[in-house]
Amino acid sequence: xxxxxxxxxxxxxxxxxxxxxxxxxxxxxxxxxxxxxxxxxxxxxxxxxxxxxxxxxxxxxxxxxxxxxxxxxxxxxxxxxxxxxxxxxxxxxxxxxxxxxxxxxxxxxxxxxxxx
Numbered sequence: 001x002x003x004x005x006x007x008x009x010x011x012x013x014x015x016x017x018x019x020x021x022x023x024x025x026x027x028x029x030x031x032x033x034x035x036x037x038x039x040x041x042x043x044x045x046x047x048x049x050x051x052x053x054x055x056x057x058x059x060x061x062x063x064x065x066x067x068x069x070x071x072x073x074x075x076x077x078x079x080x081x082x083x084x085x086x087x088x089x090x091x092x093x094x095x096x097x098x099x100x101x102x103x104x105x106x107x108x109x110x111x112x113x114x115x116x
Contacts, residue, residue: 055105
């Protein structure tokens with residue numbers, strides 16, 4: 001192989017590597033690329049938020065929801081989580097058991113209703 005061809009291959013390979021690195025930096029910094037772990041975290045948060053909204057809707061849909069809301073307000077904040085679990089509002093339709101964290105997120109949603 002001629003020395004000229006060897007230099008072209010080295011520079012071409014170096015340019016390819018540098019271009020790939022620059023593309024990754026731009027993609028992760030400004031392009032919206034995320035790792036699998038970050039993607040799982042984001043989707044988990046989205047699922048929890050939607051389940052909390054369903055929990056609040058199930059709570060408000062109760063026939064005596066205004067009285068239950070006053071009862072909820074009277075409970076100490078650290079016992080509200082248990083109140084939601086006992087009422088079963090943290091269980092999604094069709095589920096036997098509630099998902100982790102739903103009751104806590106539901107409490108936060110109901111506390112927002114109280115402040116209004």
